Amino acid sequence: MPLMRWEPLREIDSLQREMNRLFDTFTNETSVESTRESFVPRAEIHETSDAVHLKLEVPGIEAEDIDIQASTEAVAISGERKSEIKTEEKGMTRTEFRYGKFRRVIPLPVRIQNTHVKADYQNGILTLTLPKAEEEKNKVVKVSLG
Template sequence: MALVHWAPFREIEGLQREMNHLFDTLAPAANGETGRVSFIPAAEIQETPEAVHLKVEIPGLEAKDLDVQVTAEAVSISGERRSETRTEEKGVTRSEFRYGKFRRVVPLPARVQNDKVEAEYKDGILTLNLPKVEAEKNKVVKVNVA
């Protein structure tokens, strides 16, 4: 049986490197651009026998700034938060909010009629009513057992 030397601090250093890499990709760069991900909106999905209802929280935007695309299997929501006000003092720019592009793809639990989607954007909440295709509405079928 071989003895293996365990170095717990080496594992902690590895974890620290991984966490630093994660936060480096999320934090704004010096040139003002953000990393790979700047904002991921929260979503809530509910399925009824007739439709799929999706609510997405996207505060601080106008409806014209949103790009919503619906396929039979998923919803893609993208947009960009833009900075309206900044303060510059002694070469330092200050902003309290995060800005940048975002994109969220939400897979749907059932196939929907993407040409009959109803959408409403009010008070920072995007609400989508996605009617199911007829085959999905009649998915449960009673089977007679002989």
């Protein structure tokens, strides 16, 4: 068996490229070109004693272009941001905006009353109030010692 020279810097560089590829796969943000086709809106979730409050950042989308579906255990939000680039004038156009369809399914920490969900959309922020199911509100667990 021939001896091979070990080059630690090459190994580190190879490892870094592989880690970057893995992270790009998980975040779906490999480049500006690929993110123009679709995007994932950022979300914020907050739980109170009566409800789960969910906010999604979806600027530049009309309310009628957003579809919300709620089950007792998850919420699915989908929509589309349509491109408004006009090429009537000659010249260069560069955009870093993200256009295209999105779909996000968010599992909820507790069961909700999906027939009583309230939605509000202002200034590009979609706010959902998801009331907890009655059995979740009244859920008390006895903890015993020993």
